[in-house]
Amino acid sequence: MTRRLLLSYLSLTLLVVLGFGISLGVTYASDQRQRAQRLFERETAVLADLVEQDIRLKDYADLPRLASEYARLSDGRVLILDRRAKVLASAPESTTAALSDGEQRDLMTALAGGRATNMRESLTLGVQVFSVAVPAASGGTTQGAVHLAAPADEVTEAVHRVVVALAVLAFAILGCVAGIGIMLARWTIGPIRALENATDRLARGTLDTPAATDIGPPELRQLAATFNHTAKRLQLLVDQQRGFAADASHQLRTPLTALRLRLENLEPDLAQGGQANLDAAIAEIDRLADMVEQLLSLARLEEEGVTPAVVDLDNIVAGRVAHWRALAAEQGVQIAVAGVPPGEVMAVPGTLEQILDNLLSNALRVAPPASTVTIDRRRLGRAGHQAVVGDVLLHVTDQGPGMTAEQRRLAFNRFWREPGAPAGGSGLGLAIVARLVQASGAHITLNDAPGGGLAAVIALRPAPTATVLSRLGQYRARHARHALRERTPATTASR
Numbered sequence: 001m002t003r004r005l006l007l008s009y010l011s012l013t014l015l016v017v018l019g020f021g022i023s024l025g026v027t028y029a030s031d032q033r034q035r036a037q038r039l040f041e042r043e044t045a046v047l048a049d050l051v052e053q054d055i056r057l058k059d060y061a062d063l064p065r066l067a068s069e070y071a072r073l074s075d076g077r078v079l080i081l082d083r084r085a086k087v088l089a090s091a092p093e094s095t096t097a098a099l100s101d102g103e104q105r106d107l108m109t110a111l112a113g114g115r116a117t118n119m120r121e122s123l124t125l126g127v128q129v130f131s132v133a134v135p136a137a138s139g140g141t142t143q144g145a146v147h148l149a150a151p152a153d154e155v156t157e158a159v160h161r162v163v164v165a166l167a168v169l170a171f172a173i174l175g176c177v178a179g180i181g182i183m184l185a186r187w188t189i190g191p192i193r194a195l196e197n198a199t200d201r202l203a204r205g206t207l208d209t210p211a212a213t214d215i216g217p218p219e220l221r222q223l224a225a226t227f228n229h230t231a232k233r234l235q236l237l238v239d240q241q242r243g244f245a246a247d248a249s250h251q252l253r254t255p256l257t258a259l260r261l262r263l264e265n266l267e268p269d270l271a272q273g274g275q276a277n278l279d280a281a282i283a284e285i286d287r288l289a290d291m292v293e294q295l296l297s298l299a300r301l302e303e304e305g306v307t308p309a310v311v312d313l314d315n316i317v318a319g320r321v322a323h324w325r326a327l328a329a330e331q332g333v334q335i336a337v338a339g340v341p342p343g344e345v346m347a348v349p350g351t352l353e354q355i356l357d358n359l360l361s362n363a364l365r366v367a368p369p370a371s372t373v374t375i376d377r378r379r380l381g382r383a384g385h386q387a388v389v390g391d392v393l394l395h396v397t398d399q400g401p402g403m404t405a406e407q408r409r410l411a412f413n414r415f416w417r418e419p420g421a422p423a424g425g426s427g428l429g430l431a432i433v434a435r436l437v438q439a440s441g442a443h444i445t446l447n448d449a450p451g452g453g454l455a456a457v458i459a460l461r462p463a464p465t466a467t468v469l470s471r472l473g474q475y476r477a478r479h480a481r482h483a484l485r486e487r488t489p490a491t492t493a494s495r
Contacts, residue, residue: 005188009181010174017170025166029159036155037117037130040148043070044132048146051080052136055088055143063089076129076150080136083144085111103149106133110145113137119152128152191216195224202231252292260285308348308441310463313392314341317375320356324364332369335360339377342392344463347440355436358429359396359456366400366454373398379462389442390459397455408446408454 047070051063067078071091079099080089085107099107106116110133120131129149136144191212198211210228213221263282270278321335328335345352356375363373376395403411403418410416412434433456437444442460449455 005185006178006181009177009184013174013177017173021166021170025159025163028162032155032158033119033152036150036152037132040074040130040132040150041115041117041134043074044134044146044148047078047080047148048134048136051146052138052143055080055082055136056138060088064091067091070148074148074150076148078149079107079147081107081111081145081147083111083142085145088144103131103133103147106131107145107147109133110135110147111142113142128156191220191224195220195227198224198227198231202234253289256285256289256292260289308346308439308461310344311347311349311352312343313345313352313377313394313460314343316352316356317377317394320353320360321375324357324360328360328364328367328373331364331367333364333367334372336372336374337377338374339395340379342377342379342460342462345392345460346463347442347460348436351436351440355433355458356396358433362429363396363398363400363454367398368400371399387462387464389461391462392460394458394460395455396458397449397453399449399451399453402448402452402454403446411446412444 047066050066054060054063063080067080067089068091071078078089078091079087082088100120102118102120106118109116113135115135116131116133118131119128121128129151132148132150134146135142136146194212194215198209201209210231211224213224213228215221216224260282263278263285267275267278317337321337325335360373367373374395374397376393376397378393378395380391380393407418411418411430414428414431416431434444437458440460442458444456444458447455447457
């Protein structure tokens, strides 16, 4: 916006400067030309009066001197003709009678008793000249004509000097306006910048830093006050939401646990055929407890301080596979790890473990016996290029029934469950996964797996090269210190 304001100031100033400058330059140039023309007209008329009697008396002896004198004064060319257009005198003496068509027309006008003043291109002088032709007449009888061709260089140079001065002045004015415009733009934009910073803090979750309400025009101050009121109310609503989710989750744990114990204690008193109903009730209690835990996880995700950092994806995958492999074996399902170890990636610490736990739990819930759940790792980034999201891909693929396109679109909604899904789910697992992935600055999609099943694809950003090299250097340093410590006791013993 600063550039737009500055551009507006400069555009308006440039428009005014050009308007005044061009009009002033044109007026000055026209005035200078008219003054020069009037001056040359007077000089030519004076010369015509001086030579009229000599031409009438045919006393031509003094004409060359007069022509030379006026040619010297005007730094141009002078021609004196009789009524038959015969050249009686010319100066300089080397000047021929070669005239341009325009100059010849001017002379014909003068010989006819009129006056002609124009700016023309001179063939003999080779420059723009003031062409002035005046009749030498007395008593209404034209005895001859005087033609003066004076260069317009001085007038042109004077006009050029003024134009250059106007241009320099215009640039100076634009420079001053630019400096003043920058200060005005910054002064104008300052309150907006402050409000923008407050809005950015609000977007990042920092709601306790109000926007300044004592700077800027009254409209912006009122806007800042309204923004602070909105942020304060939003802070209250968020705090209430977080408090309700956390308190409800915590408070529900105790009665759910007590209810499960009471149901288990009823087992000896059950009549025949009641065990199935008891088991179903206990399963629903477990599902409700799991839902409460997941709601608590969602509430924790809304807390501040979730910033992506460097985590070791290889160690995380190995740890989660070891954790779930025993449960998968009980179901007759194998967990396989494929692909090339991608190394370190950027994620919120602790989120990748929860993501893999939820995805493996869902995969094992739908995986048929004797099938395989595959975790495939791929690194697509190229050396020397900036790391971006998608350079590391993590696939979790099962061989279950899969999902339709519409089901995959709805799968990340809270409390959504696939029709016909096995009992025990809460509909929050994939919603939590999506929130964890978003917090880590990554992306997740659900695709059809080749050969049937579902493939969850997580696109991650690898750790910066400098970070990897730094960690490698730290590892080598630790390894060197460890080796040194191992060698030191042996050296001491040998002594």
